[in-house]
Amino acid sequence: MNKYALLALLWFVISIYSLIFRKSSNELPPFPHFDKIGHFVIFFIQIWLMARATIQSNRAIPYLGLMTFALFYAFGTELGQATFTETRQGSWLDGLADLCGAGIALLMVKYLYKR
Numbered sequence: 484m485n486k487y488a489l490l491a492l493l494w495f496v497i498s499i500y501s502l503i504f505r506k507s508s509n510e511l512p513p514f515p516h517f518d519k520i521g522h523f524v525i526f527f528i529q530i531w532l533m534a535r536a537t538i539q540s541n542r543a544i545p546y547l548g549l550m551t552f553a554l555f556y557a558f559g560t561e562l563g564q565a566t567f568t569e570t571r572q573g574s575w576l577d578g579l580a581d582l583c584g585a586g587i588a589l590l591m592v593k594y595l596y597k598r
Contacts, residue, residue, distance in 0.1 A: 485539040491532035498525045503563040506570045519580040526553055526584035534592040546589055553585035
């Protein structure tokens with residue numbers, strides 16, 4: 484397991500905790516939909532690390548596989564928030580922000596690490 488794969492696994496565990504198990508604070512956000520930035524960043528970093536792990540292993544980047552993972556991960560975390568938490572709610576806009584973060588990460592990887 485290379486360092487990017489290890490970081491991706493660690494980031495996955497931290498983000499699951501952050502998205503599902505950590506209680507939401509009652510503080511007002513700095514501006515409406517501020518949480519969408521957090522969703523975007525979490526998924527951007529996750530997919531970036533997974534793509535870098537693939538590059539580090541000298542394999543082709545599985546763009547469709549990573550986006551499919553992001554889709555199921557986004558759906559799962561939003562379902563988890565809606566089902567298992569009392570202080571959070573699932574939102575399709577959060578899921579959209581998740582997928583945008585994943586997509587932008589893959590676009591950046593594609594253009595920065597051309598083979």
